[in-house]
Amino acid sequence: MNPDCRRHGHHRLRRVREEIRADMRRYMTSSPENLARGDGFLTRLSTLLRPEIVCLALHRTAHWLHVTGWRRAGRAAARLNFLLHKVSITPESCIGPGCRLPHPPGVVFHGRAGEGLTLYSMAVCCAREDRLDGPPEEGPHLGDRVMLGGHAVLMGPIRVGDDARIEFCVGVTKDIPAGTVVARRLRRPTLRPRPEA
């Protein structure tokens, strides 16, 4: 068990339930509209059945099974998650509580992350191309409250500090200090009349 798993208590089933609750809480407080719905039974039920929460719950179960020694069962749960949501989160990956995954299809995660992680659509966080489904140390190590924008890529055993924010469509293969925004070096797009119009 890696130190992050021990810190988060991922070998305890009670802790898995608490983390799923933290994911739900983060979703329910993520926007004024969600806050306005209140905290009733129906709101909680509808939150629990959202693909985002089902996907995270399946991953947390897969990770718990992996950490407690039921590796094949953990892999089966991860495959079910893949089949249902088209999301590749390996059971070895350790993700802290309060995660947000607004659009699961296409998201890839292999590594370790602290609490309050946000992965937008098709964000990729994986090991190098000659590694697949290995130990999480081969993937990125993310701090707390890291945000990965849509189509952003973190690759290899890099460290990302707390509160880092990786913007849309940025590829990073080296360490990112805490509290940094990483943006693409782009020229402004040019606007010209469409020739066939």
Add this chain to the structure above:
Amino acid sequence: MPVPSPLSIAETRTRLRADHERLLAILRASRPDDPPRSARFHPAYVCVALYRLSNHLFRAGHRRSARLLWHLNLVLTGADISEPADLGPGLVVMHPPGTAIMGTAGRNLTVMACAGIGGELGRREDVGAGPGLAILGDDVVLEPHSGVLGPVRIGHRVRVGAGIAIARDVPDDTCVEWPQPRYLPRKDRP
């Protein structure tokens, strides 16, 4: 795209074996303490196997069956690998969802998450892979979210960096990369 010559069952099996051996070597290198005996049920292999079968049927003239397998691949693994695509042995699609491939490639192509090969609107020249499609050499690596678009030639041992779309020819032994991104202090940090 012109229909390529039919592949024999033996050739399709040889390609499948090469795909499996390459994926298994990667998995074994990643997990030396718990090496897998087989990768036949790994999504990365299921996606390639379904493509190989659909490609075999397509080249033998069974277009409807080939399309059915393409659909099955899309539903099961989320990978869109068109049945006419001609991809050499040793193909590895690491994370199938979001992958879209249409074109020709040599041996040992590595396709990472959400990468793709395909046509570009408005360009219909034929460089050997069909109108508007790309042709890739051996040992090409496509990193996550990269793409090869239009009728271009990509050389051998080329590595296309994350998030890059290529729409022109690339010579052998080349690494295509973005300039380093900007690192700015976060002003809204709590």
